Amino acid sequence: MLERDSSIPLHRQIRQYLEKKIDSGEWAPGYQIPTEKELASLFEVSTITVKRAILDLVQSGKLFRISGKGTFVNKIEETNLSKLVSIQDKLGKEKSYPHKTLSFEVINPGKSIAEIMEINEKDKVYYISRIKLDNEKPIVIENSWVNQSLITDLKWEDLEDKLLYNIFIKKYGLNLKKAKVYISSKVAEQSEAVLLNVPIGEQLLIMDRITTTEKDDVVEYSRFITVSNEFKYYLEIDL
Amino acid sequence: MLERDSSIPLHRQIRQYLEKKIDSGEWAPGYQIPTEKELASLFEVSTITVKRAILDLVQSGKLFRISGKGTFVNKIEETNLSKLVSIQDKLGKEKSYPHKTLSFEVINPGKSIAEIMEINEKDKVYYISRIKLDNEKPIVIENSWVNQSLITDLKWEDLEDKLLYNIFIKKYGLNLKKAKVYISSKVAEQSEAVLLNVPIGEQLLIMDRITTTEKDDVVEYSRFITVSNEFKYYLEIDL
Numbered sequence: 001m002l003e004r005d006s007s008i009p010l011h012r013q014i015r016q017y018l019e020k021k022i023d024s025g026e027w028a029p030g031y032q033i034p035t036e037k038e039l040a041s042l043f044e045v046s047t048i049t050v051k052r053a054i055l056d057l058v059q060s061g062k063l064f065r066i067s068g069k070g071t072f073v074n075k076i077e078e079t080n081l082s083k084l085v086s087i088q089d090k091l092g093k094e095k096s097y098p099h100k101t102l103s104f105e106v107i108n109p110g111k112s113i114a115e116i117m118e119i120n121e122k123d124k125v126y127y128i129s130r131i132k133l134d135n136e137k138p139i140v141i142e143n144s145w146v147n148q149s150l151i152t153d154l155k156w157e158d159l160e161d162k163l164l165y166n167i168f169i170k171k172y173g174l175n176l177k178k179a180k181v182y183i184s185s186k187v188a189e190q191s192e193a194v195l196l197n198v199p200i201g202e203q204l205l206i207m208d209r210i211t212t213t214e215k216d217d218v219v220e221y222s223r224f225i226t227v228s229n230e231f232k233y234y235l236e237i238d239l
Numbered sequence: 240m241l242e243r244d245s246s247i248p249l250h251r252q253i254r255q256y257l258e259k260k261i262d263s264g265e266w267a268p269g270y271q272i273p274t275e276k277e278l279a280s281l282f283e284v285s286t287i288t289v290k291r292a293i294l295d296l297v298q299s300g301k302l303f304r305i306s307g308k309g310t311f312v313n314k315i316e317e318t319n320l321s322k323l324v325s326i327q328d329k330l331g332k333e334k335s336y337p338h339k340t341l342s343f344e345v346i347n348p349g350k351s352i353a354e355i356m357e358i359n360e361k362d363k364v365y366y367i368s369r370i371k372l373d374n375e376k377p378i379v380i381e382n383s384w385v386n387q388s389l390i391t392d393l394k395w396e397d398l399e400d401k402l403l404y405n406i407f408i409k410k411y412g413l414n415l416k417k418a419k420v421y422i423s424s425k426v427a428e429q430s431e432a433v434l435l436n437v438p439i440g441e442q443l444l445i446m447d448r449i450t451t452t453e454k455d456d457v458v459e460y461s462r463f464i465t466v467s468n469e470f471k472y473y474l475e476i477d478l
Contacts, residue, residue, distance in 0.1 A: 025351035081422070085476045112264030165478075176478040183320070183472045185424030185442050203424050211478070233422045235474060237324045239404075239415040239450070 002043055010045055014053035017043075022062055022073055029075040033063065060198045060227060081235045084207060084224065085165075085179040097161050098133040099142070104156045106148065113145050116210060117218040124148040128159065131195060138196050141225040150174065150219050164220060165211075175214040182208040185228075196227055203228055241282055249284055253292035261301055261312055268314040272302065295438045299466060320474045323446060323463065324404075324418040336400050337372040338381070343395045345387065352384050355449060356457040363387040367398065370434060377435050380464040389413065389458050403459060404450075414453040421447040424467075435466055442467055 002013045021027040033039075036054065040047045054071060057063040065071050107127045114121045125145045132140040144164060146154065151172055158167055168174040188202040196204075205228040211220050226233075241252045260266040272278075275293065279286045293310060296302040304310050346366045353360045364384045371379040383403060385393065390411055397406055407413040427441040435443075444467040450459050465472075 024349075025354060081474065082476065085478060110263075115264060179476045179478055181474050181476070183422055183444065183474075184467050185444055187426070187442070203426070205422065205424055228423050235320065235420050235422075237321065237418045237420070239324060239418055 002045070010043075011049045011052040011056075014039070014043055014045070014050060015056050018053060018057060019062065022057075027073050029073050031073045032070045033073065035070065056199045060202055076232050078232045078234060081181070081207075081233050084181060084209060085211075097163055098136075099130045099159070099161050100133060100138075101156065101159055102129040102131060104128050104159065109145055113221060116221050117145060117147060119147060119149075119218070126151070126154055128164075130159070139226060139231065141192060141195050142222060143225075144220055144222040146220045147218060150213065150217060164222065168219060174219060176219070177212050177214045177216070179209055179211045182206075182210075184208070192225060196225070198227055205233060207233075241284070249282075250288045250291040250295075253278070253282055253284070253289060254295050257292060257296060258301065261296075266312045268312050270312045271309045272312065274309065299437045299441050315471050317471045317473060320420070320446075320472050323420060323448060324450075336402055337375075338369040338398070338400050339372060339377075340395065340398055341368040341370060343367050343398065348384055352460060355460050356384060356386060358386060358388075358457070365390070365393055367403075369398070378465065378470065380431065380434050381461060382464075383459055383461040385459045386457060389452065389456060403461065407458060413458060415458070416451050416453045416455070418448055418450045420449075421445075423447070431464060435464070437466055444472060446472075 001017070002010055004010070006013065008016075018033070021033075027033060033054075034042070036047045036050045039050045039054075043050070054063060058065060058071070061074055063071050064074050105127050106124050108121060109117060109119065109123065109125045111121060113125070114123070117125070119125070125148055128142075128144045128146065130142045130144075131138045132142055146164070148154075151168065151174075154167070158171065165176065168176060184206045186204050186206060188196065188198055188200055188204050190200055192198075192204065193200040193202065196202075205226050207224040207226070209220075209222045209224065210218055211222075213219050240256070241249055243249070245252065247255075257272070260272075266272060272293075273281070275286045275289045278289045278293075282289070293302060297304060297310070301313055302310050303313050344366050345363050347360060348356060348358065348362065348364045350360060352364070353362070356364070358364070364387055367381075367383040367385065369381045369383075370377045371381055385403070387393075390407065390413075393406070397410065404415065407415065423445045425443050425445060427435065427437055427439055427443050429439055431437075431443060432439040432441065435441075444465050446463040446465070448459075448461045448463065449457055450461075452458050
């Protein structure tokens, strides 16, 4: 069943086998997968090799373990892409979105960021890097560049588990007009793998959001880097 | 500059170097990249190694060549995701969307497709596999499963460069209500690489579309497999 002459390591071949079972729906959410011993004898490899494959899938959120009970297929949560741009507490009370702020600084944008934001390389932007958490688990890396000429006087303390849009609207009274969200993908490099707690090479979904105000100024550019295994992103369209 | 002890082949390291230049915008669309000779001497490798890296990027659409002139950075086309679900010739004359039909058959859906379509595994569906072309270049693999109880009597000839939605509406008078589009990513396997003419391992964007009628029946499920290098998919949202 495994290709022993392949350049693909055995643990990754096993991981791919398990992923197919999960992705095809043959192993549904909640399904208890075979034990490490059973898999090791099925593939004729050591339990260490099997353990490595399973750990990768636990890390990436496809499987979860209950100690003393076994390993199970995780439920995939669905997230509407429109959440990326919604202002969720427009009317109600201030909601809290757990974030860990990694950095907050005022910088000159590089050439490509300046082009995206339609500003000059000598202008100033806030560079904000945060990790969005879900039950203390890192789920999205959010890197944002915010136009300082529109959002003056932003402080580290202002961020505090808040969505950028809410800060723009509530603290600065800005009228947002439009968001354009580009979708692409990449595989996790070391730094992303560490921050999102997934294996290097894991498939990541990238969403690049550019937000303009009523006056057609670009107020921010954000790059959302997210694991696509555990969360399924969708959009819903009326026909 | 290259890591000669790395398990990543040199040609792929060079490819990554070139990709960074392009993706960062340092090399803009239309920019003429250094010659193979120049790159070979820069990296201290053979021109064969450089050629391989460049060919990969030409295949995936990031670069293009003009014989006798050189190699240039390609322009990335932007595609609005809403195009995936739009009925583009609702009013006007029948537009043509070049497709190559690879297969058309009546089958029983597998377990996972039946679940998605909310039908029984014993029901019948059309399985349609097509390649969408742009200037004769393959750009999207479209695999569709169509509910035969709603679309009776569909024939190979009906497809002919038409969008499924247009067939549903014009030929069958169906009222479509809603589309849900899931977004994910994967790397190209051999079969996909061949069909899309990209290197194995290339990043692909997957869009899974489920379309329901006014009566809340699922009329079709389509999986669009597309190269994300050459086309940038986006959505635009009013705030």
